[in-house]
Amino acid sequence: MSVLLTGGAGYIGSHMVYQLLDEGESVVVLDNLSTGFDWAIPPAALFVKGDIADEALISRIIENHRIDAVIHFAGSSVVPESVQDPLGYYKNNTLKSCSLIASAIEGGVKHFVFSSTAAVYGMPDNHIATEETPLQPISPYGSSKLMIERILQDASNAHDFRYVALRYFNVAGADPNGRTGQSNLNATHLIKVACQASLGLRSHMEVYGSDYDTPDGTGVRDYIHVSDLVSAHSATLRYLRNGKPSEILNCGYGHGHSVLEIINTVKEISNCEFDVKFSDRRTGDAAALIAANAKILKTLDWQPKFDDLRVITQHALDWEKHLKKSGLT
Numbered sequence: 001m002s003v004l005l006t007g008g009a010g011y012i013g014s015h016m017v018y019q020l021l022d023e024g025e026s027v028v029v030l031d032n033l034s035t036g037f038d039w040a041i042p043p044a045a046l047f048v049k050g051d052i053a054d055e056a057l058i059s060r061i062i063e064n065h066r067i068d069a070v071i072h073f074a075g076s077s078v079v080p081e082s083v084q085d086p087l088g089y090y091k092n093n094t095l096k097s098c099s100l101i102a103s104a105i106e107g108g109v110k111h112f113v114f115s116s117t118a119a120v121y122g123m124p125d126n127h128i129a130t131e132e133t134p135l136q137p138i139s140p141y142g143s144s145k146l147m148i149e150r151i152l153q154d155a156s157n158a159h160d161f162r163y164v165a166l167r168y169f170n171v172a173g174a175d176p177n178g179r180t181g182q183s184n185l186n187a188t189h190l191i192k193v194a195c196q197a198s199l200g201l202r203s204h205m206e207v208y209g210s211d212y213d214t215p216d217g218t219g220v221r222d223y224i225h226v227s228d229l230v231s232a233h234s235a236t237l238r239y240l241r242n243g244k245p246s247e248i249l250n251c252g253y254g255h256g257h258s259v260l261e262i263i264n265t266v267k268e269i270s271n272c273e274f275d276v277k278f279s280d281r282r283t284g285d286a287a288a289l290i291a292a293n294a295k296i297l298k299t300l301d302w303q304p305k306f307d308d309l310r311v312i313t314q315h316a317l318d319w320e321k322h323l324k325k326s327g328l329t
């Protein structure tokens with residue numbers, strides 16, 4: 001049996017490929033390389049360049065490689081871009097995922113793990129989201145992902161097919177063994193941007209909003225190390241293969257850090273000063289977004305190992321240095 005991993009050339013997907021190979025799984029990666037890199041895929045995985053909506057291709061992969069599970073990372077994930085190009089996001093995320101899910105069910109795949117997002121919650125009143133918190137996405141990105149959750153729910157009710165949707169909070173850091181990391185030059189994620197600034201790859205960085213109702217006025221997020229995130233996917237795979245029911249689970253540590261805390265930690269760890277400018281709030285940003293994580297801890301056989309901001313930023317910085325040294329920045 002093999003696992004079909006879509007989006008395996010991307011940031012999170014490439015970490016998942018390494019994790020599955022480390023566990024002795026046989027892995028087929030499907031990626032169209034729109035934002036991913038073929039060099040990020042370890043040679044021990046089989047790489048197929050293609051689109052998740054190519055039904056004939058997916059059928060062939062499922063049959064030829066005896067796929068029993070799909071882990072679906074492929075998608076578009078830049079919130080402001082989704083505001084400018086909502087139809088592109090609904091197409092690449094919702095429509096194409098619907099096609100992939102149909103191909104998986106048609107091919108007899110019984111297990112499906114889906115990359116959802118905390119963006120499905122929008123701006124929860126008390127800053128902490130449980131899985132029962134009302135779903136009020138405030139961006140086309142969040143809506144496009146919520147629709148996939150609904151499609152999975154309906155499809156699993158109608159077919160012999162179970163899924164787990166993992167709602168990631170803010171994914172950060174890089175492989176502790178230095179094999180992969182966030183390699184997209186244009187990534188807008190806070191820790192990546194701060195690491196780039198510390199290496200002189202940016203003249204400065206901006207803090208979007210300092211008048212939020214948070215302890216220091218800047219935005220607060222629940223940053224989860226990418227290695228803990230992918231180990232949660234491995235635990236999910238075991239859960240589904242053990243015949244357990246479909247679920248939706250938050251993926252986060254249950255506590256947050258402010259923008260200023262992140263910037264100060266990157267400065268401290270890198271031992272580099274860089275310019276920080278305070279600017280207006282970014283449209284669509286919540287003041288704070290933190291995961292209630294009791295459900296995932298109860299449901300999965302999973303224990304986070306890297307719940308430490310200094311470790312997360314150190315790994316992110318190490319990867320950024322590697323990119324710089326290799327001329328990949």
Ligand SMILES: NC(=O)c1ccc[n+]([C@@H]2O[C@H](COP(=O)([O-])OP(=O)(O)OC[C@H]3O[C@@H](n4cnc5c(N)ncnc54)[C@H](O)[C@@H]3O)[C@@H](O)[C@H]2O)c1
Pocket residue numbers: 006007008009010011012013030031032033034035036037050051052053072073074075076077092096115116117118168169170171172184
């Ligand atoms: N990074 C985060 O903080 C975060 C948070 C919540 C959810 N997510 C979700 O996790 C998933 C992975 O995110 P990432 O940060 O690794 O992004 P990424 O852009 O690095 O990876 C996405 C990968 O999918 C591929 N891809 C995109 N559309 C495709 C298509 N139609 N067919 C085949 N391949 C396609 C890209 O080439 C890329 O390699 C995404 O679905 C994203 O929405 C990410």
Ligand SMILES: O=c1ccn([C@@H]2O[C@H](COP(=O)(O)OP(=O)(O)O[C@H]3O[C@H](CO)[C@H](O)[C@H](O)[C@H]3O)[C@@H](O)[C@H]2O)c(=O)[nH]1
Pocket residue numbers: 077078079117118119168169170171188189190191193205206207208209218219220221259282285289
């Ligand atoms: O240069 C920057 C970048 C970010 N921020 C701030 O840092 C915090 C985190 O911003 P990110 O852009 O790193 O992450 P988001 O919280 O906006 O979004 C991330 O997490 C979401 C889920 O919580 C989605 O899944 C989304 O895809 C993913 O990028 C926010 O307060 C933002 O305003 C800055 O001040 N300056």
